[in-house]
Amino acid sequence: MAYVNKPRPYDKEYQQQKTRGEHERRMERQKGRRAIDKTGADANANGKADKREGKDVSHVKALDKGGSNKDGLRIQSAAKNRSFKRDAKGNLVSETSKKERKK
DSSP, X not given: OTTSSSOOOHHHHHHHHHHHTHHHHHHHHHHHHHHHHHHSOOTTOSSSOGGGTTEEEEESSOGGGTOOGGGOEEEEEHHXXXXXXXXXXXXXXXXXXXXXXXX
16 A cells, blocks of 8 residues: 555656656557547547557557658557567567567
Protein backbone atom coordinates (compact mmCIF):
# COMPACT_ATOMS: atom_id res chain seq x y z
CA MET A 1 0.00 0.00 0.00
CA ALA A 2 2.03 2.89 -1.29
CA TYR A 3 1.38 6.50 -0.34
CA VAL A 4 -0.68 5.76 2.77
CA ASN A 5 0.83 8.59 4.80
CA LYS A 6 1.65 11.02 1.97
CA PRO A 7 0.05 12.13 -1.29
CA ARG A 8 1.19 10.63 -4.57
CA PRO A 9 3.73 12.89 -6.39
CA TYR A 10 1.97 13.19 -9.75
CA ASP A 11 4.13 16.13 -10.87
CA LYS A 12 7.32 14.20 -10.18
CA GLU A 13 6.02 11.14 -12.04
CA TYR A 14 5.08 13.30 -15.03
CA GLN A 15 8.54 14.88 -15.15
CA GLN A 16 10.12 11.41 -15.00
CA GLN A 17 7.96 10.29 -17.92
CA LYS A 18 9.12 13.31 -19.92
CA THR A 19 12.80 12.60 -19.25
CA ARG A 20 12.36 8.94 -20.30
CA GLY A 21 10.68 10.02 -23.55
CA GLU A 22 7.35 8.40 -22.72
CA HIS A 23 5.47 11.68 -23.10
CA GLU A 24 6.57 12.31 -26.69
CA ARG A 25 5.77 8.75 -27.78
CA ARG A 26 2.32 8.93 -26.14
CA MET A 27 1.60 12.20 -27.96
CA GLU A 28 2.70 10.60 -31.26
CA ARG A 29 0.32 7.66 -30.68
CA GLN A 30 -2.56 10.00 -29.84
CA LYS A 31 -1.94 12.09 -32.97
CA GLY A 32 -2.02 8.92 -35.04
CA ARG A 33 -5.35 7.79 -33.56
CA ARG A 34 -6.85 11.23 -34.13
CA ALA A 35 -5.67 11.25 -37.75
CA ILE A 36 -7.37 7.90 -38.39
CA ASP A 37 -10.55 9.10 -36.65
CA LYS A 38 -10.68 12.24 -38.84
CA THR A 39 -10.56 10.26 -42.08
CA GLY A 40 -13.10 7.54 -41.22
CA ALA A 41 -16.87 7.60 -40.82
CA ASP A 42 -18.37 7.41 -37.32
CA ALA A 43 -21.88 5.95 -37.60
CA ASN A 44 -22.52 5.48 -33.86
CA ALA A 45 -21.03 8.89 -32.91
CA ASN A 46 -18.77 7.62 -30.13
CA GLY A 47 -15.71 9.52 -31.36
CA LYS A 48 -13.92 6.53 -32.93
CA ALA A 49 -13.92 5.83 -36.65
CA ASP A 50 -15.90 2.70 -37.47
CA LYS A 51 -12.89 1.02 -39.05
CA ARG A 52 -10.97 1.51 -35.77
CA GLU A 53 -13.60 -0.03 -33.47
CA GLY A 54 -11.91 -2.78 -31.44
CA LYS A 55 -8.60 -2.35 -33.29
CA ASP A 56 -5.21 -0.72 -32.67
CA VAL A 57 -3.53 1.95 -34.76
CA SER A 58 0.03 0.75 -35.32
CA HIS A 59 3.03 2.47 -36.83
CA VAL A 60 4.63 0.95 -39.92
CA LYS A 61 8.01 1.62 -38.30
CA ALA A 62 7.77 1.22 -34.51
CA LEU A 63 8.30 4.29 -32.32
CA ASP A 64 10.92 2.33 -30.34
CA LYS A 65 12.87 1.87 -33.58
CA GLY A 66 12.77 5.58 -34.45
CA GLY A 67 9.49 5.64 -36.39
CA SER A 68 6.90 8.39 -36.50
CA ASN A 69 3.46 9.11 -37.93
CA LYS A 70 5.16 10.26 -41.15
CA ASP A 71 6.37 6.69 -41.75
CA GLY A 72 2.76 5.56 -41.94
CA LEU A 73 -0.05 4.15 -39.84
CA ARG A 74 -2.14 1.03 -40.20
CA ILE A 75 -5.07 -0.52 -38.41
CA GLN A 76 -4.41 -3.94 -36.87
CA SER A 77 -6.03 -6.24 -34.36
CA ALA A 78 -4.79 -5.75 -30.82
CA ALA A 79 -3.30 -9.26 -30.70
CA LYS A 80 -1.24 -8.69 -33.83
CA ASN A 81 -0.06 -5.23 -32.77
CA ARG A 82 0.97 -6.17 -29.22
CA SER A 83 2.70 -9.49 -29.83
CA PHE A 84 6.23 -8.28 -30.58
CA LYS A 85 9.30 -9.73 -28.93
CA ARG A 86 10.75 -7.50 -26.19
CA ASP A 87 13.86 -7.56 -24.02
CA ALA A 88 14.05 -7.46 -20.21
CA LYS A 89 13.60 -3.66 -20.17
CA GLY A 90 10.52 -3.83 -22.39
CA ASN A 91 12.22 -2.45 -25.49
CA LEU A 92 11.22 -3.78 -28.86
CA VAL A 93 13.58 -6.49 -30.16
CA SER A 94 11.85 -7.60 -33.34
CA GLU A 95 9.07 -6.02 -35.41
CA THR A 96 7.93 -9.41 -36.66
CA SER A 97 5.43 -11.07 -34.39
CA LYS A 98 5.43 -14.74 -33.44
CA LYS A 99 2.48 -15.28 -35.78
CA GLU A 100 4.36 -13.77 -38.72
CA ARG A 101 7.52 -15.79 -38.02
CA LYS A 102 5.53 -19.05 -38.15
CA LYS A 103 4.33 -18.30 -41.70
